[in-house]
Amino acid sequence: MTARIREFLRQRNDDGPCLVVDLDVVRDNYQTFAKALPDTRVFYAVKANPAPEVLSLLAKLGSCFDAASVPEIEMVLAAGASADRISFGNTIKKERDIARAFALGVRLYALDCQAEAEKIARAAPGSRVFCRILSDCAGAEWPLSRKFGCEPAMAVDVLEHAHKLGLEAHGLSFHVGSQQRNPHAWDRALASAAGVFRECGERGLNLTMVNLGGGFPTKYLKNVPAVKTYGAAIFRALRRHFGNRIPETIIEPGRGMVGNAGIIEAEVVLVSKKSENDDVRWVYLDIGKFGGLAETMDESIRYPIRTPRDGGELGPCVLAGPTCDSADVLYEKQPYALPVSLEIGDKVLIEGTGAYTATYAAVGFNGFPPLKTVHI
Numbered sequence: 001m002t003a004r005i006r007e008f009l010r011q012r013n014d015d016g017p018c019l020v021v022d023l024d025v026v027r028d029n030y031q032t033f034a035k036a037l038p039d040t041r042v043f044y045a046v047k048a049n050p051a052p053e054v055l056s057l058l059a060k061l062g063s064c065f066d067a068a069s070v071p072e073i074e075m076v077l078a079a080g081a082s083a084d085r086i087s088f089g090n091t092i093k094k095e096r097d098i099a100r101a102f103a104l105g106v107r108l109y110a111l112d113c114q115a116e117a118e119k120i121a122r123a124a125p126g127s128r129v130f131c132r133i134l135s136d137c138a139g140a141e142w143p144l145s146r147k148f149g150c151e152p153a154m155a156v157d158v159l160e161h162a163h164k165l166g167l168e169a170h171g172l173s174f175h176v177g178s179q180q181r182n183p184h185a186w187d188r189a190l191a192s193a194a195g196v197f198r199e200c201g202e203r204g205l206n207l208t209m210v211n212l213g214g215g216f217p218t219k220y221l222k223n224v225p226a227v228k229t230y231g232a233a234i235f236r237a238l239r240r241h242f243g244n245r246i247p248e249t250i251i252e253p254g255r256g257m258v259g260n261a262g263i264i265e266a267e268v269v270l271v272s273k274k275s276e277n278d279d280v281r282w283v284y285l286d287i288g289k290f291g292g293l294a295e296t297m298d299e300s301i302r303y304p305i306r307t308p309r310d311g312g313e314l315g316p317c318v319l320a321g322p323t324c325d326s327a328d329v330l331y332e333k334q335p336y337a338l339p340v341s342l343e344i345g346d347k348v349l350i351e352g353t354g355a356y357t358a359t360y361a362a363v364g365f366n367g368f369p370p371l372k373t374v375h376i
């Protein structure tokens with residue numbers, strides 16, 4: 001926890017869980033990415049934390065943005081970035097939304113099939129497109145499904161089709177899975193990408209860009225490699241597969257840009273057991289899956305939790321949220337070790353919560369308001 005967050009929490013006296021984000025950490029993270037991948041442009045994945053304070057800070061630092069919807073594009077424009085710094089990176093777009101993005105000045109679009117190329121050609125004529133290819137997400141703690149991307153062999157046809165429709169076949173993208181703890185995960189995807197570049201070249205299409213996606217991790221309970229280790233591994237993979245003809249590259253960090261900048265302060269509402277001789281206690285917090293901790297789904301992301309009683313004896317706990325939905329349990333299959341002296345009313349700190357929390361909070365399930373957020 002940073003000194004600024006500690007000081008803010010010391011003075012805070014309103015009720016309910018609250019996410020506090022330290023913008024200095026976001027600034028450091030941006031600079032770390034810029035330094036680790038010096039020839040790569042950064043397109044911040046807006047969905048990770050679209051707070052105006054984060055967007056305007058990154059706009060000032062020179063970042064570009066990966067937006068997934070027209071409202072995200074509008075938020076980026078409102079934060080002071082021009083439309084030429086925005087990529088409409090969602091492969092699933094209504095044609096009306098493509099037309100609105102085009103009217104707002106966006107000229108860079110993702111796609112993964114011919115039908116989407118046709119929409120873009122009609123609604124955003126002459127724009128640049130990049131085709132997303134499938135990548136296996138081995139090593140990722142939050143793997144992505146086959147929802148986005150196509151097989152590399154199909155990407156060649158998609159890009160050729162886009163070209164025939166008057167679009168500019170700009171390049172490829174992939175995402176190696178979020179919270180990717182293996183810096184070498186980009187190697188295989190870059191091998192496929194180089195194959196698509198060659199195939200396209202043979203058909204007279206000159207691709208120039210590879211979008212390396214996100215996936216850069218935040219430290220939760222386990223340590224993760226430094227960003228510069230990722231930068232070095234990616235550069236070596238580019239050399240290996242593209243030789244002296246390294247394409248223009250971009251990255252789209254989300255979690256890695258903001259995750260470690262945020263902490264949620266929450267409160268213990270109840271500590272109980274299901275029977276007198278149960279070893280496992282149930283600890284209920286005033287935040288759960290519907291209050292912003294959606295990434296505990298399948299217990300994928302395990303957040304570090306600090307309590308005022310750390311240092312004492314630990315015991316296994318099932319951790320749950322405050323709502324009346326029985327799915328609102330954070331960790332149960334793998335119980336969470338917390339101090340046995342933990343009590344009702346204790347404040348706990350949930351670390352690494354700057355990404356994928358506040359905007360996941362429900363608007364008012366069970367009457368609980370969405371997560372409060374403060375950016376300092």
Ligand SMILES: *Cc1c(COP(=O)(O)O)cnc(C)c1O
Nearest residue numbers: 045178214215216252253254255
């Ligand atoms: C969500 C997303 C990202 C960010 O992923 P992280 O793992 O949070 O870095 C990047 N690119 C695209 C297309 C995304 O959808």
